[in-house]
Amino acid sequence: MRHGRCSFRLAAGSRPFDPHPPTTMLIWRSVFSLQRLPLAFIACLVVSGCSSNKSVCKPAADHSVVACLDGKPVLRADVKKHVVLSVHVPGKAARPDERTVALERELRVRLFAAEALRRGLEAPAGITQVRRRTVLHRKVIADEMKRLNIGPTHIDDKAARSFYTANIGTFSKMLSMSCRAIFVKDAATAEKLFKQVEAGDEAKFVALAKKSSQDSSAAEGGDIGIINRNNPNTDIELIRLSTGLRKQGAVGGPVKLSDGRFVILYVSAVHFREKPFSATQAHRAKNHMTRVRKLAALDKLFAELRGKSKVRVFASELERIPRPPKRGRIAPGKKGTVPSP
Numbered sequence: 507m508r509h510g511r512c513s514f515r516l517a518a519g520s521r522p523f524d525p526h527p528p529t530t531m532l533i534w535r536s537v538f539s540l541q542r543l544p545l546a547f548i549a550c551l552v553v554s555g556c557s558s559n560k561s562v563c564k565p566a567a568d569h570s571v572v573a574c575l576d577g578k579p580v581l582r583a584d585v586k587k588h589v590v591l592s593v594h595v596p597g598k599a600a601r602p603d604e605r606t607v608a609l610e611r612e613l614r615v616r617l618f619a620a621e622a623l624r625r626g627l628e629a630p631a632g633i634t635q636v637r638r639r640t641v642l643h644r645k646v647i648a649d650e651m652k653r654l655n656i657g658p659t660h661i662d663d664k665a666a667r668s669f670y671t672a673n674i675g676t677f678s679k680m681l682s683m684s685c686r687a688i689f690v691k692d693a694a695t696a697e698k699l700f701k702q703v704e705a706g707d708e709a710k711f712v713a714l715a716k717k718s719s720q721d722s723s724a725a726e727g728g729d730i731g732i733i734n735r736n737n738p739n740t741d742i743e744l745i746r747l748s749t750g751l752r753k754q755g756a757v758g759g760p761v762k763l764s765d766g767r768f769v770i771l772y773v774s775a776v777h778f779r780e781k782p783f784s785a786t787q788a789h790r791a792k793n794h795m796t797r798v799r800k801l802a803a804l805d806k807l808f809a810e811l812r813g814k815s816k817v818r819v820f821a822s823e824l825e826r827i828p829r830p831p832k833r834g835r836i837a838p839g840k841k842g843t844v845p846s847p
Contacts, residue, residue: 565820572827573609574818575616582827584636585612591830594747597700599693599760599768605827609819615643617811622646650807656799658792666791667783675752677790678778683748686711686728686772689721696760696768703770706755711772720767728772747771752778 563574573580588608592601619642622629627649629641651657670677688703688711690696699718703711715728723730733748734740741763751758751773759770781787 563818565823569823569826572820572823573613574816575613576815580609580612580616582823585609585824586827588612589827589830591832594761596758597697597704597760599696599762604829605824608827609824613812613815613817614808615639617808617815618643618646621807621811622649625649647804650803651800654799654803656796656803658789658796661792661795663788666788666795669795670783670787670791673753673794674780675776675778676794677787678780680752681777681779682732682775683751683773683777684732684775685730685748685751686715686774687721687723687730688715688719688728688770689723689767690718690760691720691767693760693762693768696770700757700760700770703772704757706757706772708755708772708774711757729774741765744769744771748773752776 563571563577563579565571566579570582571579572582572585585605585608588611589604590608592604592607594601616639619639622642622645625646627642627645629638629645633641686708688696688699690699695718699714703714712727716724718724719728721728733744735745735749743761743763747758747761747769748771751771754773754776756773757770760768762768
């Protein structure tokens with residue numbers, strides 16, 4: 507017996523039967539229908555279900571995509587606006603790449619904006635996507651400060667006085683600073699020596715200066731005396747490094763000087779024009795403490811959010827973003843600055 511494309515042979519003495527009951531008929535019709543569909547569409551049904559048509563985040567032909575955050579492109583234009591000259595990181599001879607720092611700042615904005623939405627915070631309607639992210643970023647910062655009770659009003663006068671006394675150099679005008687220094691010619695050695703002296707032990711610094719410093723001051727335990735900020739012959743990087751060290755026993759560096767050497771500084775003595783603790787100083791101390799706590803809290807939040815996210819960085823695309831020009835150095839025997847080499 508034949509029916510359509512299928513053949514059925516009846517055994518002797520058997521009863522004829524319907525080869526296509528309702529359920530069987532539906533199955534065969536489905537098979538015949540699939541045979542007429544394009545093979546690519548059938549594969550789509552089986553593998554992905556054709557439920558979405560999401561584009562894959564990847565580098566673009568116009569080099570506009572520098573990274574992906576949770577499958578969404580991070581654009582070069584958004585990262586470029588964060589590019590500024592990077593600051594020195596204690597213990598590192600080279601400054602961080604400004605493009606990498608800028609990318610992290612853009613990731614922070616985006617992750618904070620997403621966190622704001624999860625917290626039920628909203629941005630005004632009718633603004634651009636970039637502006638919307640910025641507004642949400644600021645709102646989650648304010649919400650985090652409120653949640654953690656971070657602010658001047660949450661700091662009492664006793665805590666402010668204690669902080670002011672321990673960090674008097676932060677709130678006073680510096681009169682003079684005497685330093686010891688270790689000078690070396692390569693970055694790896696400078697970073698290694700910094701780790702040995704960063705605890706602020708002057709005796710250990712003196713011993714290492716005598717042993718390792720490649721400068722005439724090595725014989726005196728690295729003593730370079732008072733750093734004169736008004737002397738045009740003083741290397742600008744040495745001045746910048748010493749300016750940030752406003753406490754006896756502080757260690758800074760290594761930074762590269764204009765002569766190619768790397769320097770590590772130790773503050774052996776510092777003198778300030780101290781002001782007595784008052785309501786004004788209490789206000790300044792509370793604001794400073796607030797900034798310190800705020801930065802620590804936001805860094806922690808960013809680390810948590812970034813750890814939960816998937817980030818892909820396209821290094822070659824990121825390197826296409828121009829780096830900012832280097833700061834100038836003081837020209838020997840002249841006032842003012844000239845571009846750094």
